[in-house]
Amino acid sequence: MSLQLRVYVPNHPLVKHWLGVARDESTPPVLFRSAMTELGRWLTYEAIRDWLPTMDTTVATPLAPCPASFINPEVPIAIIPILRAGLALMEGTQALLPLAKVYHVGLARNEETLEPSWYLNRLPSQFAPETRVLIPEPMLATGGTIMTVMAELLQRGIDPSLVRIISVVAAPAALQKLGMAHPALNIFSAAIDEGLNEHGFIVPGLGDAGDRTFGTD
Known part of the structure; x- marks a missing residue:
């Protein structure tokens, strides 16, 4: 069976609500941060629905033995946020993933060439082959940054089919690049927007998520 990039846009009223709050240019940073926290929560919930490794066992309730399923702590889970946003x-x-290890990476985009460059890379030299990876990246715009991160992950032993990306808004340009290079990926986004402007920003988008989160210009 051929692989094809899967992009999920959850049809959930809370996702829609907090996306609207995040898009609104009049939303102050403190409320914008709340919106992003909630979007991170609900998009992660959707992304890990059939993705977390589980193990079956039996527990004793106060009345009788009962089958139970637990998340398998022996299968590594990594969260890799792309700084700053x-x-x-x-x-x-x-x-939702309190036991996951967090590895930070930072890339800055050249506003003239739109090409990303590294300023922080805390990835280990090698991941265990069964590692699940969740990448929080609020905006998938040109696709340059996420493609660079994916290349690093593949060099370190990550299976793309075990990678899930959560984003608030995604542009067709980034999705097309990811689909061509990594068709086994799964992406969970609150919205797929129309496209990019001449500066490579998503339209209608939500502005610069990093600046709006941290109250900077």
């Missing part, structure tokens, strides 16, 4: 989703994401 990826930090905006982390509170909601970590609340």
Whole structure:
């Protein structure tokens, strides 16, 4: 069976509500952060629905033995937020995956060439082959940053079929690049927007998620 990039847009009223709050240019940073936390929570919830490794066992209730399923702690889970904006989703994401290891990466985009360059890479030299990876990246715009991160992960032993990306808004340009290069990926986004403007920003988008999260210009 051929692989094809899967992009999920959850049809959930809370996702729609917090997306609207995040898009609104009049939303102050403190409320914008709340919106991003909630989007991180609900998008992560959708992304890990059939993705977390489980194990079956039996527990004793106060009345009788009962079958039970638990998350398997022996299968490694990694969260890799892309700085700065990826930090905006982390509170909601970590609340659902408290035992996951967090590896930070930072890339800056050249506003003339739109090409990313590394300024922080905390990835280990090698991951265990069964590692599940969740990447919080609020905006998938040109696709340059996420493609660079994916290349690093593949060099370190990550299976793309075990990678899930959560984003608030995604542009067709990024999705097309990811689909061509990594068709086994799964992406969970609150919205797929129309496209990019001449500066490579998503339209209608939500502005610069990093600046709006941290109250900077």
